[in-house]
Amino acid sequence: MTLISKIDENNIDKQEIKKQAEILKNGNTVIFPTETVYGLGANALDNIAAAKIYAAKGRPSDNPLIVHIYDKKQVDELATDISEKAYTIMDKFWPGPITIILKKKDIVPNITSGGLDTVGIRMPSNPIAKELLKEVNLPIAAPSANISGRPSPTKGKHVYNEMNNRVDGIILGGDCTFGLESTVVDLTNDIPTILRPGSVTKEDLESIIGQVNIDPALEKKEDNIKAKAPGMKYKHYSPNADVYIVSGNINDVIKKINELSNNNAKEGLKCAVMCLDKNKNKYKCNTIVLGRNLEEVASNLFNALITADEEKYDIVYTEEFSNCGVGRAIMNRLLKSAGYKIIKV
Numbered sequence: 001m002t003l004i005s006k007i008d009e010n011n012i013d014k015q016e017i018k019k020q021a022e023i024l025k026n027g028n029t030v031i032f033p034t035e036t037v038y039g040l041g042a043n044a045l046d047n048i049a050a051a052k053i054y055a056a057k058g059r060p061s062d063n064p065l066i067v068h069i070y071d072k073k074q075v076d077e078l079a080t081d082i083s084e085k086a087y088t089i090m091d092k093f094w095p096g097p098i099t100i101i102l103k104k105k106d107i108v109p110n111i112t113s114g115g116l117d118t119v120g121i122r123m124p125s126n127p128i129a130k131e132l133l134k135e136v137n138l139p140i141a142a143p144s145a146n147i148s149g150r151p152s153p154t155k156g157k158h159v160y161n162e163m164n165n166r167v168d169g170i171i172l173g174g175d176c177t178f179g180l181e182s183t184v185v186d187l188t189n190d191i192p193t194i195l196r197p198g199s200v201t202k203e204d205l206e207s208i209i210g211q212v213n214i215d216p217a218l219e220k221k222e223d224n225i226k227a228k229a230p231g232m233k234y235k236h237y238s239p240n241a242d243v244y245i246v247s248g249n250i251n252d253v254i255k256k257i258n259e260l261s262n263n264n265a266k267e268g269l270k271c272a273v274m275c276l277d278k279n280k281n282k283y284k285c286n287t288i289v290l291g292r293n294l295e296e297v298a299s300n301l302f303n304a305l306i307t308a309d310e311e312k313y314d315i316v317y318t319e320e321f322s323n324c325g326v327g328r329a330i331m332n333r334l335l336k337s338a339g340y341k342i343i344k345v
């Protein structure tokens with residue numbers, strides 16, 4: 001049985017938080033909202049508790065977990081060799097959607113670090129997550145709360161539908177604001193490297209700590225096997241539909257998608273296009289509107305992929321977005337959900 005707590009982030013019910021914190025203290029699993037996506041949490045320092053996360057997600061155990069904290073002081077308990085740049089990032093962006101990779105201390109078990117000698121740490125800003133982490137007063141490992149390979153959940157109904165009865169507690173706390181997982185940045189070398197793009201961008205980081213690299217493995221399918229964030233190498237964000245990115249000048253893209261979807265319809269296939277609001281009336285097939293700007297697209301993307309499943313589309317075409325700023329995070333997730341299938345026009 002899963003204990004379900006509905007909590008309003010503007011009027012937090014402390015009693016419900018206490019009940020869910022108790023579950024975590026007892027070495028069991030609780031799903032909670034964060035500002036990025038919902039997380040599936042358990043005590044990061046307890047082998048057996050962390051193993052329950054992998055079991056609930058059906059996730060390979062060489063994939064490290066992000067450890068969530070509520071107070072910067074907890075970083076010293078978990079990590080060592082913390083650079084000035086790391087402190088600068090914590091001061092500027094925490095609490096918020098960025099995970100830092102540091103050299104781990106022995107207290108962090110191998111199951112949490114996926115066998116690596118490093119640990120990913122993040123301090124979320126969502127008020128419910130903060131309150132829960134404070135109440136439980138333990139570092140909480142929490143990957144996104146989806147079954148491995150599926151889009152990350154950004155709404156209460158997503159976690160409830162997918163994870164009810166797979167975990168011990170679920171906090172339903174409304175929609176996640178950013179909608180894409182945190183930026184992951186490796187700070188174990190002199191020049192920081194982004195291992196997963198998110199809403200804190202390369203440009204944001206460079207404005208405070210100078211040069212930042214992007215893991216070259218991120219951009220290409222073949223290279224993903226070598227990706228430094230092991231989570232990036234697995235099949236990811238995949239709806240049941242076949243997803244294709246259509247790339248080129250927007251007028252050509254629209255023409256191509258109308259042509260393809262017309263042919264698909266003749267073959268009895270149900271298709272849709274994920275597009276910007278301003279283009280929705282130019283398509284002859286069904287549309288799933290992603291938003292009016294990149295921030296809205298980021299926040300709606302996973303919901304759109306889940307909607308594609310609910311509406312049982314066979315094929316989903318998507319417009320392409322610019323690969324800079326938050327667009328980089330959007331294209332990273334889109335490429336994965338499309339299995340790197342791009343139609344160039």
Ligand code: TXA
Pocket residue numbers: 034036037038039040063064065066099101113116118119120122142143144145180181182183184195196228229230231232
């Ligand atoms: O926004 C988020 O980060 C969400 C919420 C719940 O906080 N969590 C999340 O966790 O997205 P997960 O497990 O789905 O993704 C973690 C990513 C994976 O790609 C993993 O390989 C990478 O971070 N990662 C974690 N620890 C790492 C480490 N020590 N070294 C390299 N990559 C690491």
Ligand code: MG
Pocket residue numbers: 143144152
């Ligand atoms: Mg994930």
